[in-house]
Amino acid sequence: MATDVHRPVTTTPSAVRVEGLTRAFDGRAVIDDLQLDVRPGEFVALLGRSGCGKSTLLRILAGLDRDIEGTVLVPRRKAVAFQAPRLMPWKKVWRNVLLGLPGKPERAVAERALKEVGLDQRSDAWPKTLSGGEAQRASLARALVREPDLLLLDEPFGALDALTRIKAQRLVGELWQRRGCAVLLVTHDVEEAVLLADRVLVMDGGVIAHEREIDLDRPRDITDPRFAELRADLLERLGVDTAAEAA
Numbered sequence: 001m002a003t004d005v006h007r008p009v010t011t012t013p014s015a016v017r018v019e020g021l022t023r024a025f026d027g028r029a030v031i032d033d034l035q036l037d038v039r040p041g042e043f044v045a046l047l048g049r050s051g052c053g054k055s056t057l058l059r060i061l062a063g064l065d066r067d068i069e070g071t072v073l074v075p076r077r078k079a080v081a082f083q084a085p086r087l088m089p090w091k092k093v094w095r096n097v098l099l100g101l102p103g104k105p106e107r108a109v110a111e112r113a114l115k116e117v118g119l120d121q122r123s124d125a126w127p128k129t130l131s132g133g134e135a136q137r138a139s140l141a142r143a144l145v146r147e148p149d150l151l152l153l154d155e156p157f158g159a160l161d162a163l164t165r166i167k168a169q170r171l172v173g174e175l176w177q178r179r180g181c182a183v184l185l186v187t188h189d190v191e192e193a194v195l196l197a198d199r200v201l202v203m204d205g206g207v208i209a210h211e212r213e214i215d216l217d218r219p220r221d222i223t224d225p226r227f228a229e230l231r232a233d234l235l236e237r238l239g240v241d242t243a244a245e246a247a
């Protein structure tokens, strides 16, 4: 697998390898000697309280922030989708999907990705006419045309209503299984993390403070008692008092 590197390495058995990563703002280390490995094709969810550095880590992995210390190895082909879909209002949906791609990609490339996210009917629409869920799917299509080996998602469902969110979660699960790319999903939703991920990480104090393999068969059943146990364990790691929550 080809890699972007901060050291001259050409291959890595991991989709992501991070060693001794530190990122400081104004002398304060938000990420502090962090280690992280993600296997090719692995689905990893990243939890952590607000402000703990999740988006900072994601932006570094996406190559959007290079003001760092440490080693960061990621696939050359990577794509990122944020909570806000960030579509250009003056470009139709299909042109947004192709935005930033090298060369002169044909419209058919965008159409294929839009079909994959169930949005091929809105290819000619203007972004402002899309619903929140549709805009988020357009943003996913824009990530997919990059044929990423690593898909970075920063709370992509955070702004969606409950039903649209469930549909979007299902879509991401299907895309991941079909594409076989590694995924790093930042979320505040513990249930979403347990539903989708092979492994859940909890970030705290600038490092990955806790990790938990999710060894439940797919598709996952949220009524499975083991699902509830994993959810409770992770909530506890996040400092949420589950006994009080149940009361």
Ligand SMILES: Nc1ncnc2c1ncn2[C@@H]1O[C@H](COP(=O)(O)OP(=O)(O)OP(=O)(O)O)[C@@H](O)[C@H]1O
Binding pocket: 025, 026, 030, 048, 049, 050, 051, 052, 053, 054, 055, 056, 057
């Ligand atoms: N460009 C920047 N300049 C200064 N401080 C920053 C910058 N970017 C992030 N920070 C600070 O770094 C810390 C981590 O921010 P980050 O956005 O990574 O948190 P987060 O875990 O994604 O939070 P949330 O869950 O609320 O999205 C915060 O204290 C934030 O204020």
Ligand SMILES: [Mg+2]
Binding pocket: 054, 055, 056, 154
């Ligand atoms: Mg964030």
